[in-house]
Amino acid sequence: MDNTKKAPRNKAALFAAIWLVTYTICLFTIKKLSPGASTGIILSLLPVVTFALFIYTLIRGVASMDEVQIRIQMEAAVIAFSLALLMIMTLGLLDLVITLNKEDWGYRHVVPYFAIFYFIGLIISKRKYD
């Protein structure tokens, strides 16, 4: 595989890192510094911009892949989506029975699981086609 095809994927990884840093900084600032409502809303929406850039470069990166790599990505996304749905569904049902601690199971706490599910899917799918 030539380097020209790797470039869009490296760019996606770079934007993923930028989004992660932005998200972490915003999360830390909101939690620790307790800014006002308007600043808080701006900080909450700031990662949306970097996330949109990340998704845009990710889609461009996938488009530059060959058909086997696209299949791997697609299967990884399906696995991640299924696991994420399963998690949300289970948490939703559990929340009816026991009160889940919002400091452990709030929206922001489930975000890292989605990334973990994607990498689980990627490992499974890569093994299938290796």
Place this chain on the structure above:
Amino acid sequence: MKNTIKVERAKKNWTQADLAEKIAVSRQAVNSIETGKFVPSTVLALKMAGVFGTTVEIIFQLENTD
């Protein structure tokens, strides 16, 4: 679906990486097609036939289970 990619590569003395470069895909793609884990698109199959100087029917054959 069975294929004769390995045989055709051997005739040309090409590695999987050589073939991958010629048809502009990853070596992993060539490996998964060669081992029958992935069935390529018509375009890719035609590209393969083109670089081997043969036809798609020679490289790919249906099995009874297909």
